[in-house]
Amino acid sequence: MVGLLQDKVAVVTGGSSGNGRAMAMAFAHEGADVVVADLQAEPREGGTPTHELVMAETDRRAKFVRCDVTNVADLEAAVEEADEFGGVDVMVNNAGIFRAEEFLDVTEEEYDALMDINVKGVFFGSQAAAKKMVEKGGGNIVNISSVAGLQGSGEYVTYNTSKGAVRLMTYALASKFGPQGIRVNAIHPGLIETTMTTEDVPIFGTEQEDAFVETIPSRRAGTPEDVANAAVFLASDLGGYVNGESLVVDGGMSSTL
Template sequence: MTQVLEDEVAVITGGASGIGRAIARRFAADGADIVIADIQDTPREGGKPTHELIDEETEAETAYVECDVSSVDDLESAVAAADEFGGVTVMVNNAGIFHGEEFLETEEEAFDRMMNINVKGVYFGAQAAARRMVEADGGSIINLSSVAGLEGAGEFVTYCGTKGAVRLLTYAMASVLGPEDVRVNTIHPGLIETTMTTDDVSIIGSEDEDAFLESIPSRRAGQPDEIADAAVYLASEQSSYVTGESLVVDGGMTNTQ
């Protein structure tokens, strides 16, 4: 069976948990070597570290690099770690945080932290990877945004701002890097069942869950593997003529509101 990511080398920020963990495992199963770049290797949802699990499941080469994506030096080190496997060809800027605060009550420290991780981390993660891709034979950069980057939600002003920034950064990066054969796209997940939606946002498992699911045509939350499927498409030659695009994976939520 052909592995669509054979010979690819992927760096995945936030790859220890949630959506990043699912993307890393799927990429490895499809033939890619993987660098997990995360602040810790322990998955938030529990279980073995992602790189150890991949070692058991596949023949992929793996590495874990401790990485705070708000640090440009850490991002450079994470991308450089891929040189051991031949150099980065796919960059997945997945790491992100969420906290909901009323707009009139948001403090500068909380605002800066979310911007540094959700926006700065994407910007300089993409930059570090793109520099190497331009010198090589091109590559694919995948930035994780959110449906919150497509429409505003009053209770999530800062988060919406960061995810909207990721969307527009993606369009601009695609314009700059297209002539260098580097594709840049973004994925906008909807309600996905991870610790972010069970603990941080507290939608899944809450008394409001049923009402929220009623707003989604598919009538269910998505699974991290369903975002991983989209990422495989954008990382592979299956999307060789796709750049500067937003791939929305939300069960129809944003298209029907």
């Protein structure tokens, strides 16, 4: 059976864990070869490294490349690795971090750390991929933003700023590269159960969990697979006329805010 991404080549930053891992696996199951670009191969949630799991569960090729998205040379090298499989067709700028510092207490160092990963990484990841896609005659870039990139919150000013930048960057890149056959879209996940929401900023397993979920019209939190399904749609021909779009994957949460 031919997959939606048959014989495409995808690079996924932050692909070892969470949403990135789910997207890499979903792409492979739809026929793509995958480059997993991350700081470490081992998933934060435990288990088999993503690139190994791809090869064990599918007939697709996969490899891991160490990539610090704050380093432009690392991003360029990760995209170059895709040449071994035929060159990048799909670039997923997924790597990101969450911070919730009090605005009046945010230091320059904290600000720079967040922006370097959440904005600089997306900017130069897109640049590295676009250079290759222009030569190849087309491609898809999928940027992972957040519902925090759509609406502001006094508790998350720095994070809102970074994810809002990703949203507008996506619109600008779609306008620039659409005529060259490159579609650029953003996914805005809501409350997704990953190590970010179980460990970094614990919501799951706390008293907050039930109350938070009750604010979501779908009455459940999202899974990494929900995000992966959206990414497959955007990266495949099913989304062939979708460009410069913000696809919200939040169970309706943002509609109630």
